[in-house]
Amino acid sequence: MATVVYALCALTSIACAVLLLRGYASSGVRLLLWAGLCFVGLALNNVLLFVDMRVVPEVDLSAWRSLPALAGLLLLVYGLVWETR
């Protein structure tokens, strides 16, 4: 059950990133770029979560997997604050 949840978290976050970046590519709306980049970070976080929990459980990657998520979120907050009125 946990393996399925971790895998689906990775797959759905990748899907979000792809959909948002495709939306930016077709419309040029910059909010979609920032949101897409955020989900690239979240997708990396969730892929590393799966790797941490199921592939190499003997190694603790918890600190490393948080960093791309935090970076993605900072990009989104930057985009929301700087690019929107």
Place this chain on the structure above:
Amino acid sequence: MRELISGAMAMAYAVAGLYFLRFWRDSRDRLFLIFAVAFGMLAAQRVLLTALAGEQDAHIYPYVVRLLAFLLIVAAILDKNRPRAPSG
């Protein structure tokens, strides 16, 4: 350090959720409302993960919340991109 990063992420999710809520208030576009709800859920699951850090049995529930939030976002984007029937 871990708690600091977790707190920063929870705050960033919450701030993003508030922005989306403002966009929904201004535009009444349901995409923004769904995004606001999803980011609120992501903020809550981040807090839950930190609160439940020592409890192995409850570990999966925050990730289920995370999965539901991502599914909401995918659904919102697909709904927004759905071809609309021509009016008139």
